[in-house]
Amino acid sequence: MKLSNPCRGGIDPPDDAACEGVTVTAGGIDPIVVEATPLGVRNALAEMRRKFAPAAAGPDTLGMAETVLAEVLNNVVEHAYRRGGDGPIELRLERGGNRLLVDVRDYGAPMPDGTMPGGSLPVSNGLDDDPPEGGFGWFLIRALARDLSYARNNGQNRLTFFVPLGEA
């Protein structure tokens, strides 16, 4: 699935930055914009649930989407903006069949080396009784998100992916 029209919403890319080739396309919708703070992240997740909650009561199908989204947004807060809290996060969400399409943009620092971290489980120093306390974020993102793509253009980070919707 590709965008047939130019990107819109939020800060527009320059005219020559076509949106072709973007594999996940929740780009053409009005963004949810939140502050890059832990409470901003909470607000974004609550908004995601409000928008995509099933009409009828039943098993929670949004749990893993919430997990991935939380990790991605926490990374923006903690790394791209380094807890400065002075930048926006734009979140574009769209449901496509049994998938939640996600497009996250921020204007903080780029990913280190311009690439996304890998998804290996954090390791302790080899002792069974010393499990790691951190490093699970990218593991969870890599485990649950599909078609992950990262681009840095004109001071903007843009991460796109989709999450299959289903019971935990």
Place this chain on the structure above:
Amino acid sequence: MELKTEERDDAIHVIVAEPRIDSAVAIRFKDRMREVAGDGPARVVLDLGSVDFLDSSGLGAVVAVMKLLGPDRTLELCNLTPNVEKVFRLTRMDRVFTIHPDAEAAFADKRSIA
């Protein structure tokens, strides 16, 4: 961060009366756990039945609580909701913690061993 505690023989049952352990509260959770369970019985049974959402910060905080109890005390978990259970399973932290289906099982286990 509201925690309810109940002492039971050689264990303390700590119920997290919050819907989320996320990056907004992970540090507070760890600090509160230190206050209520920093000293006390050898077994700490953390009841996550009200917690619908736990992110990697929350997971790290639970691991940190286990470490602050030290080698002679254990942190066990019970009542995991499906989403929280999945985060433990995906990250293989379900192999690090003893996880009981509910509080009854957590305390029944102990009696059967004794």
